[in-house]
Amino acid sequence: MDIVVRNAKLRGQKNTVDICIEKDRIVSVAPKAPGQGRQEIDAGGSLVLPGLFNLHHHTDKSLLGEVMRPNVSGTLPEAIEITNEFKRNYDPAEVARRTGRVVEAGIKNGTTFFRLFADVGTIGGLRGARGLLLAREKYNKYCDIQIVAFPQEGIVRDPGTAELLDEAMKEGCDVVGGLPWYEYTDAEAREHIDICFNIAKRHGRDIHMLVDDTDDENSRSLEYLALKTMREDFHGRVAASHCGAMAAYNDVYAAKIVDMVATAGVTISVNAHINLVCSARLDREPKRRGIARVKELLARGANVVSSQDDVNDPYYPFGKPDPMECALMIAHVAQLTLPHELEQAIDMITVNAARAARVTDYGIAPGKRADLVVVDAPSVHEALRLQPVRRHVIKNGREVARTVVTQQFITS
Ligand SMILES: [Zn+2]
Incomplete structure (x- = not known):
C-alpha cells in the first residue's frame, strides 16, 4: 500500500475508517486496514473529505x-x-x-x-x-x-x-x-x-x-x-x-x-x-x-x-x-x-x-481517484464553524500539502 489514512471520519458516518491508497486510486475503505502503508497518516478521528x-x-x-x-x-x-x-x-x-x-x-x-x-x-x-x-x-x-x-x-x-x-x-x-x-x-x-x-x-x-x-x-x-x-x-x-x-x-x-x-x-x-x-x-x-x-x-x-x-x-x-x-x-x-x-x-x-466539471471518479470509495483532504475538525459542522487547517492534502495518491499548527492557551 502506498498510503494508508487511518482513523478517518467520513461524512455521515459514526465510526472511523482506514483508507488505503495504491498509485492514484483508493483501493479500500474499511474499519481496520491490515498491514502497513509506505506512508501512514493518522487522521485521529478528523473529517476526511474528497479533494x-x-x-x-x-x-x-x-x-x-x-x-x-x-x-x-x-x-x-x-x-x-x-x-x-x-x-x-x-x-x-x-x-x-x-x-x-x-x-x-x-x-x-x-x-x-x-x-x-x-x-x-x-x-x-x-x-x-x-x-x-x-x-x-x-x-x-x-x-x-x-x-x-x-x-x-x-x-x-x-x-x-x-x-x-x-x-x-x-x-x-x-x-x-x-x-x-x-x-x-x-x-x-x-x-x-x-x-x-x-x-x-x-x-x-x-x-x-x-x-x-x-x-x-x-x-x-x-x-x-x-x-x-x-x-x-x-x-x-x-x-x-x-x-x-x-x-x-x-x-x-x-x-x-x-x-x-x-x-x-x-x-x-x-x-x-x-x-x-x-x-x-x-x-x-x-x-x-x-x-x-x-x-x-x-x-x-x-x-x-x-x-x-x-x-x-x-x-x-x-x-x-x-x-x-x-x-x-x-x-x-x-x-x-x-x-x-x-x-x-x-x-x-x-x-x-x-x-x-463532469469528474466521474470522484469520492471516497474503492476505485475512486485518491484525492483527499484531512480537515482538522471532527465533523462538517465543526469544519464550517472553525475553518481549521487542512492537515494533509493528497492528490492522485501523493501528499501535496501538509499543515502543522501549534496553538496553546497559557494559564498563569
Ligand atoms: Zn468571475
Whole structure:
C-alpha cells in the first residue's frame, strides 16, 4: 500500500475508517486496514473529505491588488477599467507566476481541482490565457486545472473576440466562457450565447458563463441560456456563475427560471465573496445581496456550487483562497444553518462541483481517484464553524500539502 489514512471520519458516518491508497486510486475503505502503508497518516478521528473544488477563479487578475490603484467606487465597471490598464501589458510568464501563488495557496487549503478563468478579448488578446496555460503545465501534477476562455469585454460589443475565443480553444483552453448580460441589448446577449455554443460545439467543450451579474431585474440572459442548453442538448455541460439578478426578479418569474435551470441541468455557481461587496452598490436600504436564489434552486434539485472568483484583485480585496470559506460564506448568505443544510454547503465545494466539471471518479470509495483532504475538525459542522487547517492534502495518491499548527492557551 502506498498510503494508508487511518482513523478517518467520513461524512455521515459514526465510526472511523482506514483508507488505503495504491498509485492514484483508493483501493479500500474499511474499519481496520491490515498491514502497513509506505506512508501512514493518522487522521485521529478528523473529517476526511474528497479533494475540494474551486470552480470559478480569475487568476489572471489575482494579486493585482498588490500593485493597482484602489477601486474607489467598489463597482464592477471601475474594476474592469483598472484591470484593462494591466491587461494591455500582460506578460504570460508574469500571469503564470501570480496564478501559481494562488494555486499553491488553494492547494494548501485542500483544493485539488481549479476552474481558472482567463480574460480573452481585444484588449489583452490571448496573453492572459497563455499565462494560465503555462501555470497549468507547471502545476498539473499537484492539482487538476481547467482553463476557461472568458470574454470579459463581451463578444458582440468587442468585435474580434469570437475569433480569439476560437483560437484560445485551439491553444488548449478547456471550457468556453461567456458574459452575455454585458452586451448592450437583449438581442445581442442572445447572439453572444449562440456564439459560445457554436464554439463549444466546434471544439467539443463545455460552457461556463458569468450570467446576470447585476441588480437589474430585467437582466434575463439566464432564461435564454437555459433554453439554449435544452435545445442544443447540452444537459449537464453548462454552468452559470453569479446570476444575482435572480434576487431582483419577481417571485413568479424566478420560479419559472429555477424550473428551467433545473430542467436544463445548468449548474449555478454562487460567488458570495465578490457579490456581497460588489452588488447593490446603488441600493440605499434595504440593500440586496445580489445572490442567486440558492434555497429555491436546491429545493427544485438544481446543481449549485460555491466558488471563490477573486483573490486580492480590482474586484475584491480579500480571498485566501479556500473552498471551505466559500462554503461558510454561502451558508451565511443563503441562510443554510440546519444540519442537512450544512451538508448542502459542503456539497457545493465537493460533489456538486465534481458533477458540474463532469469528474466521474470522484469520492471516497474503492476505485475512486485518491484525492483527499484531512480537515482538522471532527465533523462538517465543526469544519464550517472553525475553518481549521487542512492537515494533509493528497492528490492522485501523493501528499501535496501538509499543515502543522501549534496553538496553546497559557494559564498563569
Ligand atoms: Zn468571475
